[in-house]
Amino acid sequence: MTPTLVRQQPAHAGHTPRVDQCARARDWSEIQERMLVPLYEAVYDRLEVGRGTRLLGLGCGSGLALLMAASRGASVTGLDASAPERLALARTRVLPEAWRTPARGDARIVEGKPADLTDPDAPAYTVVTAFEPIGCAARDSEKLGDLLTAAAPLARRGAPVVLAGWGPPERCATSSVLRIATKLAVPLRGAGSWHPALRDDLEDIAQRAGLKPDGSGRVACPFGYADIASAVRGLLSTGLFDAAITATDQSQVDKELKEALHAYVRKDGTVWMTNVFRYLIARTP
Numbered sequence: 001m002t003p004t005l006v007r008q009q010p011a012h013a014g015h016t017p018r019v020d021q022c023a024r025a026r027d028w029s030e031i032q033e034r035m036l037v038p039l040y041e042a043v044y045d046r047l048e049v050g051r052g053t054r055l056l057g058l059g060c061g062s063g064l065a066l067l068m069a070a071s072r073g074a075s076v077t078g079l080d081a082s083a084p085e086r087l088a089l090a091r092t093r094v095l096p097e098a099w100r101t102p103a104r105g106d107a108r109i110v111e112g113k114p115a116d117l118t119d120p121d122a123p124a125y126t127v128v129t130a131f132e133p134i135g136c137a138a139r140d141s142e143k144l145g146d147l148l149t150a151a152a153p154l155a156r157r158g159a160p161v162v163l164a165g166w167g168p169p170e171r172c173a174t175s176s177v178l179r180i181a182t183k184l185a186v187p188l189r190g191a192g193s194w195h196p197a198l199r200d201d202l203e204d205i206a207q208r209a210g211l212k213p214d215g216s217g218r219v220a221c222p223f224g225y226a227d228i229a230s231a232v233r234g235l236l237s238t239g240l241f242d243a244a245i246t247a248t249d250q251s252q253v254d255k256e257l258k259e260a261l262h263a264y265v266r267k268d269g270t271v272w273m274t275n276v277f278r279y280l281i282a283r284t285p
Contacts, residue, residue: 025085031234063090124156167276184244211282
């Protein structure tokens with residue numbers, strides 16, 4: 001399949017596409033977020049997350065990773081400064097009123113930055129996670145480094161900090177689909193489209209944030225959908241195609257996404273793409 005790179009007039013570029021952010025957040029929580037469950041489970045198993053763990057989830061989104069940690073007995077705090085619609089869903093999932101028992105009474109969901117969590121009387125966090133894979137937006141590596149630098153003082157000395165990223169493109173079937181976002185967003189290059197992560201990106205981010213790399217792993221995270229329509233909704237919910245929609249239009253992006261996904265449709269109509277994600281464990285000073 002050769003992408004059709006027909007675009008609107010340049011005057012269209014730069015306008016923010018009209019997106020129903022509440023619907024987008026629901027698509028993320030109901031369709032796409034679960035694709036990373038194997039990553040969450042692998043990290044929690046390796047770090048033995050459970051009772052006694054005080055976990056800080058950076059960029060927590062709609063809270064599935066927090067919910068999984070809380071179900072293991074961990075005390076969880078979610079922090080996000082850029083996704084209020086997803087945070088609203090996280091609150092319904094994780095906060096005490098979402099449970100029939102008070103066992104999760106110490107759960108917190110905070111919209112803001114690490115400075116908003118400063119509390120001299122609160123015990124330090126024992127685990128910090130940043131599960132949103134780098135390679136998802138322009139300058140996301142730099143932004144994550146700044147976020148980790150600000151969050152590290154909230155954790156105890158030597159606490160594990162987890163970063164995540166896409167694996168090698170040749171081992172990620174979804175990379176061929178995500179490249180459409182980059183190609184269609186050429187007039188707005190650098191405006192937030194997907195780009196492949198480099199081999200040492202996670203280590204570089206950790207070291208710039210003053211953290212010491214201390215192990216890594218790879219996890220298979222296949223993307224599976226009931227049908228092409230569900231796959232399109234799930235992938236659009238990532239936000240990786242917003243720049244492409246701005247540079248062209250919604251119908252153009254939908255068309256090219258569906259064409260690219262046909263290569264991964266199975267006989268029963270489901271869509272299945274194998275992927276590998278990498279995580280790094282670093283330690284606070």
